[in-house]
Amino acid sequence: MAASPQAGRVLSAAAETSTSVTRQVHLRWIIALAVACGAIVVFFPFFWMAVTSLKTAPEIQRVPLQIAPDHWLNFDNYIEVFKREPFLRYLLNSAIVASIAAVSSVVVSSLAGFGFAKYRFPGRDIFFLAIVGILMVPFQSVVVPLYVWMNDLGLVDTYMGIVAPDLVSVFGVFLMRNAIEVIPNDYIDAARIDGGSELKIFFLVILPSVKPAIATLLIIKFLWSWNEFFWPMVVTSSPQMRVVTMGLMSFTNMYFIEYNLLTAAAVISILPILVIFIVLQRWVVQAVVMSGLKG
Amino acid sequence: MRQWYRIVFPKNYLDRRKRAGFLFVLPALLFFGSVFLLPLAQSVLYSFHKITPGGAREFVGLRLYEKVLTDPTFWRAVGNTVQLLLLSVPTTVVLALAVALGLNRIASLKWRNLWASMYFLPFATSLVAAALIWQWIYEPVYGFLNYALSFVGIAPQKWLQSLAQVLPSIAAVSVWVRIGFDTMIFLAALQSIPGEYYEAADIDGASAWQRLRYITLPMLNAQIIMVVILELIFNFKIFDQVYATTQGGPAGASQTIIMLLYDTAFKFFRFGDASVMAVFVFVTLMVVTLLQWRLLRRPVEY
Numbered sequence: 179m180a181a182s183p184q185a186g187r188v189l190s191a192a193a194e195t196s197t198s199v200t201r202q203v204h205l206r207w208i209i210a211l212a213v214a215c216g217a218i219v220v221f222f223p224f225f226w227m228a229v230t231s232l233k234t235a236p237e238i239q240r241v242p243l244q245i246a247p248d249h250w251l252n253f254d255n256y257i258e259v260f261k262r263e264p265f266l267r268y269l270l271n272s273a274i275v276a277s278i279a280a281v282s283s284v285v286v287s288s289l290a291g292f293g294f295a296k297y298r299f300p301g302r303d304i305f306f307l308a309i310v311g312i313l314m315v316p317f318q319s320v321v322v323p324l325y326v327w328m329n330d331l332g333l334v335d336t337y338m339g340i341v342a343p344d345l346v347s348v349f350g351v352f353l354m355r356n357a358i359e360v361i362p363n364d365y366i367d368a369a370r371i372d373g374g375s376e377l378k379i380f381f382l383v384i385l386p387s388v389k390p391a392i393a394t395l396l397i398i399k400f401l402w403s404w405n406e407f408f409w410p411m412v413v414t415s416s417p418q419m420r421v422v423t424m425g426l427m428s429f430t431n432m433y434f435i436e437y438n439l440l441t442a443a444a445v446i447s448i449l450p451i452l453v454i455f456i457v458l459q460r461w462v463v464q465a466v467v468m469s470g471l472k473g
Numbered sequence: 474m475r476q477w478y479r480i481v482f483p484k485n486y487l488d489r490r491k492r493a494g495f496l497f498v499l500p501a502l503l504f505f506g507s508v509f510l511l512p513l514a515q516s517v518l519y520s521f522h523k524i525t526p527g528g529a530r531e532f533v534g535l536r537l538y539e540k541v542l543t544d545p546t547f548w549r550a551v552g553n554t555v556q557l558l559l560l561s562v563p564t565t566v567v568l569a570l571a572v573a574l575g576l577n578r579i580a581s582l583k584w585r586n587l588w589a590s591m592y593f594l595p596f597a598t599s600l601v602a603a604a605l606i607w608q609w610i611y612e613p614v615y616g617f618l619n620y621a622l623s624f625v626g627i628a629p630q631k632w633l634q635s636l637a638q639v640l641p642s643i644a645a646v647s648v649w650v651r652i653g654f655d656t657m658i659f660l661a662a663l664q665s666i667p668g669e670y671y672e673a674a675d676i677d678g679a680s681a682w683q684r685l686r687y688i689t690l691p692m693l694n695a696q697i698i699m700v701v702i703l704e705l706i707f708n709f710k711i712f713d714q715v716y717a718t719t720q721g722g723p724a725g726a727s728q729t730i731i732m733l734l735y736d737t738a739f740k741f742f743r744f745g746d747a748s749v750m751a752v753f754v755f756v757t758l759m760v761v762t763l764l765q766w767r768l769l770r771r772p773v774e775y
Contacts, residue, residue, distance in 0.1 A: 217591040
């Protein structure tokens with residue numbers, strides 16, 4: 179029985195490992211549960227918005243509160259939203275503005291990205307630093323002179339006026355420069371030897387090789403512009419030029435808010451973004467991680 | 474100068490290529506110059522002028538600075554903004570870090586992606602919609618929050634309509650909106666930490682806390698600083714949520730700097746006063762950003 183103390187030690191060590199393994203398994207489940215609970219709490223306002231939009235005005239004023247709507251397929255609020263306000267026009271305005279902003283941003287940013295990444299010209303690095311430095315300028319610091327200019331140019335209350343400050347973003351230039359920088363110079367030189375002009379190289383060599391970056395920029399720019407509120411509010415005056423975020427505000431006032439209509443309008447305003455988000459989730463997440471740069 | 478001359482009048486192939494490069498970046502330069510640099514200069518100029526709504530300008534030196542910077546309304550708005558910052562920035566960053574650490578521990582990719590996208594969803598919605606949904610949840614009589622709290626015996630609160638609760642209530646909306654964005658950045662960084670570090674720590678018998686304290690957090694140092702600064706900037710410019718819900722009320726308790734700037738410029742058309750605030754916001758954020766660059770250049774200690 180000389181071996182017994184040693185055997186005992188081995189056994190107790192094994193027991194210790196097995197308890198620590200079960201403890202680890204427990205911990206894993208606790209973490210997963212906590213993460214899931216948090217996610218449900220974060221998601222809840224969306225659920226609550228959707229449910230409220232299916233209720234009638236008397237239903238949302240019931241005490242005690244009732245979670246489920248009486249009729250799950252009651253879409254009257256949605257019809258009322260379109261009757262009460264030109265909401266279709268608001269959606270159209272937002273779509274126009276966001277699309278112009280996204281496309282123009284891709285065009286100007288990829289041109290600039292190409293110039294900064296693959297050419298040498300005097301002042302190049304200073305220009306690039308200056309553009310990155312723009313990140314420090316909050317839009318609110320330039321809004322008054324911009325409004326005065328828009329007024330002078332007659333662009334107040336026009337699509338061009340709404341979209342003007344959104345046409346290019348620093349993030350886009352930065353993103354495209356980084357994407358184009360990694361294209362091997364050999365490709366570009368080969369195209370030059372074949373006699374392509376610089377612009378032709380841009381369209382036939384550069385653009386096809388940075389499709390992922392283009393997709394990223396299109397999505398994030400569309401999202402940003404769609405959700406824009408401050409500048410559209412400053413630069414529009416007539417109801418038919420309102421964008422969708424402003425349209426939401428027309429269902430509120432200081433004293434009495436019809437939340438059943440407001441939530442229906444909010445669902446409508448979020449839906450297009452949600453569709454983009456679900457269909458293109460991989461790109462969106464990538465875009466957001468990279469957009470950490472945007473101030 | 475000679476270099477520029479040769480770009481405008483290229484002599485040979487190389488000059489032409491340089492010119493092509495410059496022409497490629499020119500549209501972006503013109504845009505940023507005219508939409509940010511010139512208006513910024515003009516904001517500074519306006520801040521020294523008294524401007525009537527008709528457009529007549531009169532140079533008044535530093536008088537407007539004196540007027541705005543001694544105005545208690547202005548400092549109240551600054552104070553409210555700072556309070557909002559202090560409430561929401563640490564909460565967002567700590568929660569996002571916790572969520573990212575938790576998500577990183579979930580082995581099943583399918584579930585991890587599902588939970589991650591639920592945290593992320595608020596970021597994709599407009600701030601106006603987010604604030605209005607929350608206003609409905611905060612509603613004192615019919616809102617969900619008071620209903621939920623009634624089960625744990627808490628009496629109905631007035632939330633956005635209460636002087637004491639309005640700032641924390643608005644800060645909570647900002648946390649809700651931003652948590653997913655910060656989580657994504659942390660999660661991406663966590664996944665790039667080499668697994669060997671943790672294996673080595675296991676061999677040395679490090680506890681979970683020690684691994685977090687001595688490996689994970691130092692490896693995330695750069696991202697944490699970046700996220701804190703981004704949140705500071707985002708929350709300093711808070712406008713949409715306040716405008717959509719309280720409009721600065723009740724009794725100015727949630728008035729923020731940008732709200733005041735907006736009202737001054739576009740409700741009362743005092744462009745000069747508003748420009749002083751614009752310069753104030755610009756200088757403050759510039760200092761914060763420069764601080765970020767200083768902090769980020771400091772080497773990470775292991």
